[in-house]
Amino acid sequence: MKGRFNIFRKRAGESEPYRQEFEVELFPGMTLLDVFHAIQAEQDPSFAYRYSCRGAICGSCAVRINGTAALACKTQALPLAEQGTVHVDPLGNMPTVKDLVADLDTFWEAYDSVRPYLERAGETHDEVFFWADKLDAKQLDQLSRAVDCIKCASCFSDCPKRAEDENFIGPQASVQLFKFFVDPRDDLHSMRRDAAASPGGVVDCDSHANCVKVCPKDVRPLRAINFVKKELSVTQE
Amino acid sequence: MQINERFNYDIVIMGAGLAGLSAALTVAEQHPDLSVAVLSKVHPVRSHSGAAQGGINAAVAADDKWEDHYYDTLKGGWFLGDQDAVRILTEQAPQAIYNLDRWGAHFDRDEHGHFAQRPFGGQRRNRTCYVADKTGHALLNTLYEQAVRLNVDVFDEWFVFDLIHHGDEFLGLLAFANKTGTIGYFAAKTCLLATGGAGRIYGQSSNALINTGDGMALALRAGAALKDIEFFQIHPTGLPNGILITEGARGEGGYLINKDGERFMKKYAPQFMELAPRDLVARSIQREINEGRGFDDGCVRLDLRHLGAEKIKSKLPQIREIAMYFAGVDPIEQPIPVRPTVHYTMGGIDVDINCAAPIKGLFAAGETACVSVHGANRLGGNSLLDAMVFGIRSGETIPAYLHAADGPDRTGEEALLEAAMDRFNALFGDDGEDVPTLRREMERIMVASFGLFRNQALMEKGLAEMSALHRRYADVRVKSTDLVFNPELIRALELGFMLEVAHACALAAVDRRESRGSHYRDDFPTMDNAQFLRHSLVTRDAQGTLTLAYRDVTVTDTKPLDEIKY
Numbered sequence: 001m002k003g004r005f006n007i008f009r010k011r012a013g014e015s016e017p018y019r020q021e022f023e024v025e026l027f028p029g030m031t032l033l034d035v036f037h038a039i040q041a042e043q044d045p046s047f048a049y050r051y052s053c054r055g056a057i058c059g060s061c062a063v064r065i066n067g068t069a070a071l072a073c074k075t076q077a078l079p080l081a082e083q084g085t086v087h088v089d090p091l092g093n094m095p096t097v098k099d100l101v102a103d104l105d106t107f108w109e110a111y112d113s114v115r116p117y118l119e120r121a122g123e124t125h126d127e128v129f130f131w132a133d134k135l136d137a138k139q140l141d142q143l144s145r146a147v148d149c150i151k152c153a154s155c156f157s158d159c160p161k162r163a164e165d166e167n168f169i170g171p172q173a174s175v176q177l178f179k180f181f182v183d184p185r186d187d188l189h190s191m192r193r194d195a196a197a198s199p200g201g202v203v204d205c206d207s208h209a210n211c212v213k214v215c216p217k218d219v220r221p222l223r224a225i226n227f228v229k230k231e232l233s234v235t236q237e
Numbered sequence: 238m239q240i241n242e243r244f245n246y247d248i249v250i251m252g253a254g255l256a257g258l259s260a261a262l263t264v265a266e267q268h269p270d271l272s273v274a275v276l277s278k279v280h281p282v283r284s285h286s287g288a289a290q291g292g293i294n295a296a297v298a299a300d301d302k303w304e305d306h307y308y309d310t311l312k313g314g315w316f317l318g319d320q321d322a323v324r325i326l327t328e329q330a331p332q333a334i335y336n337l338d339r340w341g342a343h344f345d346r347d348e349h350g351h352f353a354q355r356p357f358g359g360q361r362r363n364r365t366c367y368v369a370d371k372t373g374h375a376l377l378n379t380l381y382e383q384a385v386r387l388n389v390d391v392f393d394e395w396f397v398f399d400l401i402h403h404g405d406e407f408l409g410l411l412a413f414a415n416k417t418g419t420i421g422y423f424a425a426k427t428c429l430l431a432t433g434g435a436g437r438i439y440g441q442s443s444n445a446l447i448n449t450g451d452g453m454a455l456a457l458r459a460g461a462a463l464k465d466i467e468f469f470q471i472h473p474t475g476l477p478n479g480i481l482i483t484e485g486a487r488g489e490g491g492y493l494i495n496k497d498g499e500r501f502m503k504k505y506a507p508q509f510m511e512l513a514p515r516d517l518v519a520r521s522i523q524r525e526i527n528e529g530r531g532f533d534d535g536c537v538r539l540d541l542r543h544l545g546a547e548k549i550k551s552k553l554p555q556i557r558e559i560a561m562y563f564a565g566v567d568p569i570e571q572p573i574p575v576r577p578t579v580h581y582t583m584g585g586i587d588v589d590i591n592c593a594a595p596i597k598g599l600f601a602a603g604e605t606a607c608v609s610v611h612g613a614n615r616l617g618g619n620s621l622l623d624a625m626v627f628g629i630r631s632g633e634t635i636p637a638y639l640h641a642a643d644g645p646d647r648t649g650e651e652a653l654l655e656a657a658m659d660r661f662n663a664l665f666g667d668d669g670e671d672v673p674t675l676r677r678e679m680e681r682i683m684v685a686s687f688g689l690f691r692n693q694a695l696m697e698k699g700l701a702e703m704s705a706l707h708r709r710y711a712d713v714r715v716k717s718t719d720l721v722f723n724p725e726l727i728r729a730l731e732l733g734f735m736l737e738v739a740h741a742c743a744l745a746a747v748d749r750r751e752s753r754g755s756h757y758r759d760d761f762p763t764m765d766n767a768q769f770l771r772h773s774l775v776t777r778d779a780q781g782t783l784t785l786a787y788r789d790v791t792v793t794d795t796k797p798l799d800e801i802k803y
Contacts, residue, residue, distance in 0.1 A: 011719070012721035013721075028565050029476075029564045029565040029566070031478075031563065040724050040725075040728075042673070045717070045728075046716075046717045046719075048724055049724075051446055052447050053285065053288050053445040054446055054478065055445075055559075057287055057288050058279075058282070058285075058288070060279065060283045073563070074562045074563070075562075076565045097722060098721055098722045101722050103416070104280075115386075118379075118382065118383075120339075120341075124335075124339060125334075125335040125336070125339045126338060128349070129346055129350050131346060147368065147369075147371070147374075147378075148374075149378075150374070151282055
């Protein structure tokens with residue numbers, strides 16, 4: 001069948017956005033990213049979107065599909081198009097560079113702001129290390145989910161708190177903060193606790209839980225945020 | 238269009254996967270006085286290193302020896318690997334693991350708190366360290382985190398389109414920024430090419446769409462050689478779009494069936510059936526397809542239905558998800574379409590054991606390079622390792638080179654830049670060859686003539702077709718001159734890169750009259766050490782003419798076998 005795709009278009013620079021409808025012949029197994037490739041190759045060579053692995057591990061191709069952020073490569077086109085015209089937009093909570101390419105600068109600024117790296121004194125590795133000595137099963141499970149994060153910015157795009165407060169670092173950066181906050185090897189624990197508690201930090205999350213719904217890797221950012229919040233309230237008492 | 242911005246660095250690194258980032262981190266830690274820029278056409282965490290699942294090999298266990306890892310790698314590579322290079326790979330492997338751990342990687346640990354290790358094909362013991370089933374992703378992100386910590390200058394989404402050199406001396410890279418459209422010239426004393434593989438020259442590939450051999454082509458055009466570029470590893474089971482379905486599906490009892498419903502592996506490997514060695518399974522599937530017993534979509538089927546919903550859900554949840562999301566098939570209800578898919582580029586830029594190319598100041602590491610360590614076939618778990626060990630090593634040898642050498646002679650640089658910009662500007666215009674059409678033709682030739690079955694007639698035909706196609710590329714024109722996220726331009730430039738690699742592969746493959754590792758010929762089915770224990774070297778002159786030469790494999794202490802058996 002032919003699918004109909006109503007796509008957000010914007011040329012580079014100051015030009016006004018517009019919408020354009022494309023018809024694409026769909027076959028079983030085709031993903032939405034395949035649809036983008038077909039449009040670019042056969043209908044409009046200037047159509048811009050991000051891609052890399054097309055296997056849901058690189059985080060490049062997140063867009064809004066019928067209003068909700070998702071990875072284009074992980075979305076089957078046929079069942080979607082059978083329900084009607086598919087609306088595709090760039091990620092929200094950020095400006096757009098061109099067509100479906102969002103300007104991720106604010107997303108990466110929030111990421112950088114949590115000092116997203118292990119800081120440890122000394123130059124050696126751990127010959128012997130037991131994660132289970134330092135973290136309980138729930139924390140370990142959440143840590144593994146945090147490692148899964150592919151930084152696709154879907155959660156940042158669809159976070160209602162970020163939409164109303166651009167000081168809020170958003171779910172992804174909060175997950176990064178959690179990752180190092182619970183890491184027993186890290187030396188910046190007190191700095192991270194202060195950062196989490198300061199304005200715009202993890203504590204400002206309003207628990208809308210959109211991040212949990214849109215995450216393509218089941219990272220469950222809200223759960224990571226709640227771990228940090230709980231830790232903060234314990235140490236305050 | 239002209240150059241808008243100029244940069245000066247001691248070291249410019251092209252590519253920000255495991256090799257490029259580990260090189261940058263090594264320099265930043267050990268030589269903070271040196272300036273380093275990392276350029277990547279995507280954001281670093283989008284690099285293809287992140288797609289590696291299984292793990293990274295190293296003899297870190299108390300009862301393991303690097304010498305055993307060394308021998309397993311040599312044998313797995315059908316002895317085409319240089320023994321001095323393989324020694325470095327395996328002897329330095331533990332240090333790569335220790336660096337990654339120190340940088341924050343979340344390696345799985347065993348019950349004693351040591352690095353957990355899993356078994357991988359072709360190795361005599363468990364030697365593969367891992368982070369669950371997302372090792373590449375976890376390590377790539379760890380390296381990027383440390384790059385943030387060390388304030389490495391990362392130019393993400395900058396596309397390198399030309400390499401400037403004066404004779405055999407490197408001068409700099411020309412690139413444009415996707416976000417702004419700025420054209421920048423990165424003058425540097427040295428350059429590390431770390432752009433990954435070129436699996437995208439094939440129509441069926443597990444590689445990310447960005448794996449278009451950019452660094453290999455730039456090096457070839459600059460006068461460096463591509464070594465052993467006829468060797469591409471092919472995985473037996475990929476979805477129609479190339480994404481891998483791991484061996485685990487067959488390990489749990491999955492059947493391979495053709496369109497007649499026949500478990501065809503009984504014809505090719507009655508004892509081992511679906512669990513025969515990878516290359517044999519791959520050739521068997523391809524033979525079924527070639528002889529008309531594939532389905533209409535050009536695939537056979539991997540049938541898991543007899544395992545039952547419960548077992549599929551409990552034992553193979555990942556495979557089920559992959560099939561559902563990327564092929565639209567639920568393996569509980571339908572068999573999965575699969576066909577062989579190109580997975581890894583064993584060959585690459587000819588560099589010595591210090592990662593240096595014959596061009597002064599030019600280095601390469603990782604899948605882009607061929608040191609060589611993988612020989613004719615790479616062992617699972619050795620690709621992340623190659624990127625790490627030689628990434629780190631180049632981060633040590635480049636500073637040593639800078640210490641010993643003066644900067645390049647920049648006389649005549651402006652004229653070279655002008656000529657390069659003329660070449661770039663000539664790419665734009667209205668009427669020309671269509672990029673998607675040429676790309677599809679290249680992909681078709683590679684699969685048809687340089688895939689799982691190679692023979693003289695097929696490859697001679699393929700080489701002639703590829704030469705003709707390559708000539709047509711001169712007429713490609715890009716309509717839109719806006720450099721901001723211009724997919725038409727990027728795809729055109731990438732096609733130019735891919736054609737260089739594909740053409741070199743074709744030339745080297747025709748002349749290797751033996752079967753070795755991934756290079757399988759039905760007209761020369763055995764390996765021939767007397768004639769071909771040699772590296773192929775393809776070079777290109779300024780007119781684009783390719784020349785093939787050979788160099789003996791470096792043998793130091795281990796006599797190559799005349800037959801490989803497991």
